[in-house]
Amino acid sequence: MNASNPEIYVIAAAIVATLMPGSLHIRVNLWFYGIVTFLVAIATALTAIGHAEFGLLGVALLIAVLKAVGIPLSLLWTSGRLNVSRDKGCFLPAPLAMHSSILLLGASFFLTKDLPLPVVENGGGGWLGAAAGISLIFTGLILMLTRRLAISQILGFLIIENGIFVFALTQTRGMPLFVEMGVMLDVLVGVMIGGVLIFKIQKSFEHIDVAQLTDLRD
Amino acid sequence: MxxxxxxxxxxxxxxxxxxxxxxxxxxxxxxxxxxxxxxxxxxxxxxxxxxxxxxxxxxxxxxxxxxxxxxxxxxxxxxxxxxxxxxxxxxxxxxxxxxxxxxxxxxxxxxxxxxxxxxxxxxxxxxxxxxxxxxxxxxxxxxxxxxxxxxxxxxxxxxxxxxxxxxxxxxxxxxxxxxxxxxxxxxxxxxxxxxxxxxxxxxxxxxxxxxxxxxxxxxxxxxxxxxxxxxxxxxxxxxxxxxxxxxxxxxxxxxxxxxxxxxxxxxxxxxxxxxxxxxxxxxxxxxxxxxxxxxxxxxxxxxxxxxxxxxxxxxxxxxxxxxxxxxxxxxxxxxxxxxxxxxxxxxxxxxxxxxxxxxxxxxxxxxxxxxxxxxxxxxxxxxxxxxxxxxxxxxxxxxxxxxxxxxxxxxxxxxxxxxxxxxxxxxxxxxxxxxxxxxxxxxxxxxxxxxxxxxxxxxxxxxxxxxxxxxxxxxxxxxxxxxxxxxxxxxxxxxxxxxxxxxxxxxxxxxxxxxxxxxxxxxxxxxxxxxSLFSMSALIYMFFLKTSRTRKYSTWDCGFGTLSTRTQVSSDSFAQPMARIFRPILKYQAKLKIDGDDCRHFPEKVNVEVQMVSILESRIYLPTLALISHASKYLAKLQAGSIHLYLLYVCITLVVLLLVGVHL
Amino acid sequence: MNSALSLWLFYLLCVVFAPILVLGTIRKTKARLQNRIGPPLLQPLFDLVKLCRKSETLSKTMCGIFRLASVISLADMLLIAWIAPWLCYKPGPDSADIFLIFYLFALTRMFTMLGALDSGSAFGAFGASREATLSLLVEPAALLGFISIGALTGSSDLLQILSFSNAQLSGSPGIWLLVGTAVLLANLVESSRMPVDDPTTHLELTMVHEAMILEASGRNLALIEYTHALRMTILLGLSVQCFMRAIPSIWNAEPAVQGLINLTGIFFLAVLIGIFESISVKLQWRKVPEFIAYSLTMSLLASLIAIGGRAMK
Known part of the structure; x- marks a missing residue:
């Protein structure tokens, strides 16, 4: 295969992410999320070194510290406080969810190949990275689709965010550092708000089951 | 026939x-x-x-x-x-x-x-x-x-x-x-x-x-x-x-x-x-x-x-x-x-x-x-x-x-x-x-x-x-x-x-x-x-298993005394684990009912009912058939038994055919 | 001629002793992790010899298929050991079709299940029912893994798939790792090892393989135990063969070194299984499909590589 170094890492991240829907354990999912994000961080760092954009290195460091370690730890703490360790799952059984996310991984690779992509001239930015990004987005969607607990929903959302980041990283080289920092800040704030909201939901509904939130419609 | x-x-x-x-x-x-x-x-x-x-x-x-x-x-x-x-x-x-x-x-x-x-x-x-x-x-x-x-x-x-x-x-x-x-x-x-x-x-x-x-x-x-x-x-x-x-x-x-x-x-x-x-x-x-x-x-x-x-x-x-x-x-x-x-x-x-x-x-x-x-x-x-x-x-x-x-x-x-x-x-x-x-x-x-x-x-x-x-x-x-x-x-x-x-x-x-x-x-x-399968099996049997001493005894019953024939696995229970996996397709349901005052420890009567529905039959074929037979009731009104009505049908058909023939 | 003879001798020694030593290694590892000295490595062999000297107890309900089953299973497993390339050094036929090997495994499985049903015991029957369920889930995973490598090499012959001279696959260690893992996970299920079935509990009601052979005793039991160990060893050997190909330096090594790595790899995996069994718990029966799904996942990923593989070259 003619993938560049960062691409190998983002593809690995996409593959690890597809394993997430297969387990209903929050702890396992958080571990996987940490690995995925760490791989993305490595890819970012490699891109930074490859293109001599040392601002990106800082982003990579932030991703590794905050997203790959910080967010899983905080969510782990949240799940410990709420005393939930296992999602019940809905819509699709966990194994089938995993297999369908793998099928979507395959589909995104075969479809992205023909996508008109804004390939930057200076090497890199091939379709493989874009495919990995799109696959991450699909996996996140599957994760959100087949989970009931709000924590898992946040995880799915985070995976989607990873996907968007990977897509942006491999396609647009010239994204300003501030924008990336801003995105990261948004995510952090989102997770914190989500965490607070989970507590709120738990308090007012005595559960954090999203499927039962249909009571809210009227 | x-x-x-x-x-x-x-x-x-x-x-x-x-x-x-x-x-x-x-x-x-x-x-x-x-x-x-x-x-x-x-x-x-x-x-x-x-x-x-x-x-x-x-x-x-x-x-x-x-x-x-x-x-x-x-x-x-x-x-x-x-x-x-x-x-x-x-x-x-x-x-x-x-x-x-x-x-x-x-x-x-x-x-x-x-x-x-x-x-x-x-x-x-x-x-x-x-x-x-x-x-x-x-x-x-x-x-x-x-x-x-x-x-x-x-x-x-x-x-x-x-x-x-x-x-x-x-x-x-x-x-x-x-x-x-x-x-x-x-x-x-x-x-x-x-x-x-x-x-x-x-x-x-x-x-x-x-x-x-x-x-x-x-x-x-x-x-x-x-x-x-x-x-x-x-x-x-x-x-x-x-x-x-x-x-x-x-x-x-x-x-x-x-x-x-x-x-x-x-x-x-x-x-x-x-x-x-x-x-x-x-x-x-x-x-x-x-x-x-x-x-x-x-x-x-x-x-x-x-x-x-x-x-x-x-x-x-x-x-x-x-x-x-x-x-x-x-x-x-x-x-x-x-x-x-x-x-x-x-x-x-x-x-x-x-x-x-x-x-x-x-x-x-x-x-x-x-x-x-x-x-x-x-x-x-x-x-x-x-x-x-x-x-x-x-x-x-x-x-x-x-x-x-x-x-x-x-x-x-x-x-x-x-x-x-x-x-x-x-x-x-x-x-x-x-x-x-x-x-x-x-x-x-x-x-x-x-x-x-x-x-x-x-x-x-x-x-x-x-x-x-x-x-x-x-x-x-x-x-x-x-x-x-x-x-x-x-x-x-x-x-x-x-x-x-x-x-x-x-x-x-x-x-x-x-x-x-x-x-x-x-x-x-x-x-x-x-x-090779046949000869190896024959060799193993002849030289190994045939010479071993055997005695006949009843099947292991956990010391409860003789097993009744109903303690064997039934056709339903053998298929149960697999039927459970594919239950969305089979519409598999097993209803378990245990009776008795203290049914947790001393069940008096255990009743298991396994239910399977062929979706195709119950959801598609039967409704379609019902629809057809319902519709044919109206169609049956055409067959009123009156000669005049039948003659009218023939007449209408002839006119329609003529019209079709003229226009084609 | 002399080297052919020594090859034969080596192969026979492997067929006889490797399964026993693998079992012994797993037990020893578990014992050491529990701070026990544990039985000697050859203890399974002593057990088999002891079983052979005992007399057999048969149920009155049995019709003969019970004993037939163990005989045919062993004959079948020996045939697989003869055909399948689980050792690098092996005298044997010059083709090993992957579908043939899978359906020969199915022969053993089918007869084991029939033997379990023969006594009319509910233990055996439930074991057979569970075995059928597990094999149903596991078989596609292992088959698909090998098939995806086969699609890259363009042959369904395992000997050609695994041949070291095959230059097409030397550059992609990923697919070999995936397939090796898939087969290893499938082996845990097939051989009724830990996360699926605990071979050391005392309660047959919860077990798969032990429940099926509950009525066996004496020499019959010895046959079944040996067949089971041989099956596990063959599958371990196949996954080691896959893992070996994931490491580029082994591709160009001497055949003797490759054979040695293969054999040590089998025992290394046995130690790994021992460690895994010590630190994990048996899964609840309904959660088992979730575990098996990972095996299929590996194979699916491998098949994705196979589908796209040629295009990327």
């Missing part, structure tokens, strides 16, 4: 049943079955001998006798494909002729033998005729005779309400199939202007509608999902000889039709091919899944037929796909796989149906919940059933493995020979599907054997069952020997079938006879495998 009543009257005049000479009448009745059986044997072995005698130039007996039916001449021809199917039919018929005399004796009070045999001869004759027919009209006429006579055979034991219902369902299915077939044939005639199959090509888009109609008609007859609904009703109701013949051969005639008309006609519409592939894949899975949860042995076998037919359709569709992609060699492998699996399934499925019939007559039930322990009392039938099950589970070195291997090879070669990603993905999914289906088949037949032949008898009638008469043992044994021969000699039988196919007009372009060696191979030394 006029002939039926006629022959019934005939029967009563020949052998009047009087109280005084009951034994003589009995004897004569047995004779009455012996003679037609011998006749069937003679016909079948005659055909078989002539096929063998013709040897390599089978396609030369091409005849077009000018038998005039109205304005249409009937024409027949025999080529490689037809002779293969005729050979299969002959072998099945020979074993049925062994089986019939003793088997039908059990039904002498319930079946009108005259009617049965008349319909049987019509059925057999028309099946040979359908295989041999070379044009659409001949095909359709014989097809109709075949359908109607088989419906009469299904209804042989017509005093039972269940049988009546099944026969009606079967008749309905065949009517729809014939209607579609007529439509397809007419459309094809309109396109090509000829009735002869040789002139029909499906390579232009104008013939696609006809091709689709013909495919659907054959799918109904073959019992492909979602038209399979008649199979599980018909087979339990029909006598075992009939269900063996129908499952062994009649549904293969539909496959033969697809091969003869669509494959030889060079169908090249990707949509129709994909449709066939999809239908085949679904019926493979659906069939075996429902077979697993059945409790009636013959129903189980009927569902398993659906699975196998689906597999054959998959192979045909893959072959057409390969041909479309220009991979002639692969297409030939696929068609050989389909034909070979047709042969094999015909053999072992009739074997299993005959064994099921033996169980039915000896233990007086086919309900797996009431059988058990038959292997000790009926060792030969058990051995035959085991052999047939091993074959249908495609265990080497039996014939089922040989044809399944070819189907696997077709899928496998598709994974790297085609250039389209989608086709490769489909091929991988297909291999996955086949292996899941293989696992389910093993589970199904382990359940069938284990619950009916092993363990203890679950009812009195199963306990007193004895081995059947010689004929009923010889018939399945004969088929088993053919199965083993085809399997062990697969290295010879596969090229033989390939050669016959290549000699068929329409398939000749796939490979020239001298290329055949290279394109279709069966590299697995089945004879060596069989030999």
């Amino acid at each position: 006029k002939y039926k009543t006629d022959s019934a009257r005939l029967n009563t005049t020949i052998s009047p049943l009087s109280q005084t000479d009951a034994t003589a009448a009995n004897y004569r009745k047995r004779n009455a079955n012996l003679v037609p059986s011998a006749l069937i044997f003679a016909i079948a072995s005659g055909v078989l001998l002539s096929l063998v005698h013709q040897g390599n130039h089978l396609h030369l007996i091409r005849t077009a006798p000018p038998m005039v039916l109205g304005v249409f001449p009937l024409s027949f021809q025999c080529d490689g494909l037809a002779s293969l199917f005729m050979g299969l039919l002959s072998i099945i018929l020979i074993s049925i002729s062994f089986y019939s005399p003793s088997y039908l004796n059990h039904f002498k009070d319930r079946i009108q033998m005259g009617g049965y045999w008349t319909a049987m001869f019509l059925f057999v004759g028309s099946m040979y005729g359908v295989v041999l027919s070379a044009d659409a009209v001949t095909f359709l006429v014989l097809w109709e005779i075949m359908s109607l006579s088989s419906a009469a055979l299904v209804a042989s034991d017509y005093s039972h309400r269940v049988v009546q219902k099944s026969a009606m369902i079967y008749l309905g299915a065949t009517r729809i199939a014939t209607a579609l077939l007529c439509g397809g044939f007419l459309a094809m005639h309109a396109v090509t202007g000829s009735w002869s199959f040789a002139d029909w090509t499906f390579s232009s888009s104008s013939s696609y509608v006809a091709g689709c109609l013909i495919l659907l008609a054959f799918c109904i007859k073959a019992g492909i999902w979602p038209f399979h609904i008649w199979l599980p009703y018909t087979h339990p109701a029909a006598p075992s000889t009939v269900s063996a013949l129908m499952s062994g051969f009649t549904i293969k005639i539909a496959i033969y039709g697809i091969m003869r008309i669509l494959v030889c006609g060079g169908l090249n519409s990707p949509e129709i091919i994909n449709l066939a592939l999809f239908l085949g894949a679904v019926s493979t899975f659906w069939g075996i899944l429902f077979a697993l949860v059945q409790n009636d042995l013959k129903r189980l076998l009927a569902y398993s037929s659906i699975e196998n037919i689906g597999m054959i359709l998959i192979a045909i569709a893959l072959g057409l796909k390969a041909k479309l992609a220009g991979l002639e060699a692969l297409a030939l492998v696929a068609f050989v796989a389909a034909t070979f699996h047709c042969m094999n399934h015909g053999l072992f499925k009739s074997l299993l149906f005959l064994c099921a019939g033996t169980i039915d007559t000896q233990a007086h039930t086919r309900d797996l919940r009431r059988l058990g322990g038959l292997a000790k009392q009926m060792p030969w039938t058990a051995a035959c059933f085991l052999g047939g099950s091993l074959a249908i589970c495609s265990i080497p070195p039996l014939n089922g493995f040989a044809s399944k291997w070819l189907i696997y090879q077709t899928f496998f070669k598709t994974t790297y020979e085609t250039s389209s990603y989608l086709d490769r993905g489909i091929a991988f999914a297909g291999i996955c599907l086949l292996s899941v289906v293989g696992g389910l088949t093993i589970a199904t037949f382990v359940k069938a054997i284990g619950v009916s032949f092993l363990g203890n008898a679950r009812s009195k009638s199963a306990e007193i069952a004895r081995e059947a008469k010689l004929g009923m043992v010889v018939a399945p044994l004969f088929l088993l020997i053919v199965c083993v021969t085809l399997g062990v000699g697969a290295a010879q039988s596969v090229p033989f079938i390939a050669k016959a196919l290549v000699e068929t007009p329409g398939l000749q372009s796939l490979a020239s006879p001298d290329q055949l060696q290279a394109t279709v191979q069966f590299p697995i030394p089945m004879n060596m495998i069989a030999l």
Whole structure:
């Protein structure tokens, strides 16, 4: 295969992410999320070194510290406080969810190949990275689709965010550092708000089951 | 069914049943079955001998006798494909002729033998005729005779309400199939202007509608999902000889039709091919899944037929796909796989149906919940059933493995020979599907054997069952020997079938006879495998197990005292873990109810009810039927019984026709 | 001639002793992790010899298929050991079709299940029912893995798939890792090892393989135990063969070194299984499909590589 170094890492991240829907354990999912994000961080760092954009290195460091370690730890703490360790799952059984996310991984690779992509001239930015990004987005969607607990929903959302980041990283080289920092800040704030909201939901509904939130419609 | 009543009257005049000479009448009745059986044997072995005698130039007996039916001449021809199917039919018929005399004796009070045999001869004759027919009209006429006579055979034991219902369902299915077939044939005639199959090509888009109609008609007859609904009703109701013949051969005639008309006609519409592939894949899975949860042995076998037919359709569709992609060699492998699996399934499925019939007559039930322990009392039938099950589970070195291997090879070669990603993905999914289906088949037949032949008898009638008469043992044994021969000699039988196919007009372009060696191979030394398995087993047994000291004791009962027969696993509970996994499809529900004051520790009464719903039947077919019968009530108002009204209809029709005629 | 003879001798020694040593290694590892000294490595062999000297107890319900089953299973497993390339050094036929090997495994499985049903005992029957369920889930995973490598090499013959001279696959260690893992996970299920079935509990009601052979005793039991160990060893050997190909330096090593790595790899995996069994718990029966799904996942990923593989080259 003619993938560049960062691409190998983002593809690995996409593959690890597809394993997430297969387990209903929050702890396992958080571990996987940490690995995925760490791989993305490595890819970012490699891109930074490859293109001599040392601002990106800082982003990579932030991703590794905050997203790959910080967010899983905080969510782990949240799940410990709420005393939930296992999602019940809905819509699709966990194994089938995993297999369908793998099928979507395959589909995104075969479809992205023909996508008109804004390939930057200076090497890199091939379709493989874009495919990995799109696959991450699909996996996140599957994760959100087949989970009931709000924590898992946040995880799915985070995976989607990873996907968007990977897509942006491999396609647009010239994204300003501030924008990336801003995105990261948004995510952090989102997770914190989500965490607070989970507590709120738990308090007012005595559960954090999203499927039962249909009571809210009227 | 006029002939039926006629022959019934005939029967009563020949052998009047009087109280005084009951034994003589009995004897004569047995004779009455012996003679037609011998006749069937003679016909079948005659055909078989002539096929063998013709040897390599089978396609030369091409005849077009000018038998005039109205304005249409009937024409027949025999080529490689037809002779293969005729050979299969002959072998099945020979074993049925062994089986019939003793088997039908059990039904002498319930079946009108005259009617049965008349319909049987019509059925057999028309099946040979359908295989041999070379044009659409001949095909359709014989097809109709075949359908109607088989419906009469299904209804042989017509005093039972269940049988009546099944026969009606079967008749309905065949009517729809014939209607579609007529439509397809007419459309094809309109396109090509000829009735002869040789002139029909499906390579232009104008013939696609006809091709689709013909495919659907054959799918109904073959019992492909979602038209399979008649199979599980018909087979339990029909006598075992009939269900063996129908499952062994009649549904293969539909496959033969697809091969003869669509494959030889060079169908090249990707949509129709994909449709066939999809239908085949679904019926493979659906069939075996429902077979697993059945409790009636013959129903189980009927569902398993659906699975196998689906597999054959998959192979045909893959072959057409390969041909479309220009991979002639692969297409030939696929068609050989389909034909070979047709042969094999015909053999072992009739074997299993005959064994099921033996169980039915000896233990007086086919309900797996009431059988058990038959292997000790009926060792030969058990051995035959085991052999047939091993074959249908495609265990080497039996014939089922040989044809399944070819189907696997077709899928496998598709994974790297085609250039389209989608086709490769489909091929991988297909291999996955086949292996899941293989696992389910093993589970199904382990359940069938284990619950009916092993363990203890679950009812009195199963306990007193004895081995059947010689004929009923010889018939399945004969088929088993053919199965083993085809399997062990697969290295010879596969090229033989390939050669016959290549000699068929329409398939000749796939490979020239001298290329055949290279394109279709069966590299697995089945004879060596069989030999080494057998000799190693014999050695281990002789030198190791035979010399060990044994003592007989009761089965381990945890010290509770003797086990009752109800502590054994039942057919439902064996299938439960698998049914649970596929519960969304099966609508599987197990209701457990425990009664008692302290039901947690001292249950007094435990009640388990397992429920399965066939979604297709309850959600689609029944509502549709209800809708139709509702609508026909309104339609029935047209038939008011008044002459004036009828005259008005005629008048209106005439005016409409005139208008149409003027404007066109 | 002399080297052929020594090859035969080596192969026979492997067939006889490797399964016993693998079992012994797993037990020893578990014992050491529990701070016990544990039984000697050859203890399974001593057990078999002891079983052979005992007399057999048969149920009155049995019809003979029970003993037939163990005989046929062993014959079949020996045949597989003869055909399948689980050792680098092996005298044997020059083709090993992957579908043939899978259906030969199915033969053993089918007869084991029938034997379990023969006694009329509910233990055996439930074991058989569970075995059928597990094999249904596991079989596609293992088959699909090998098939995806086969699609890259263009042959369904395991000997060609695994041949070291096959240059097409030397550059992609990923697919070999995936397939090796898939087969290893499948092996845990097939051989009734820990997360699926606990071979050391005392309660047959919860077990798969042990429940099926509950009625076996004496020499019959010895046959079954040995067959089971041989099956596990063959499958371990196949996954080691896959893992070996994931490491590029082994591709060019001497055949003798490759054979040695293969053999040590089998025992290394046995140690791994021992460690895994010590730190994990048996899964609840209904959760088992979730575990098996990972095996299929590996195979699906491998097949994705196979589908796209040729295009990327």
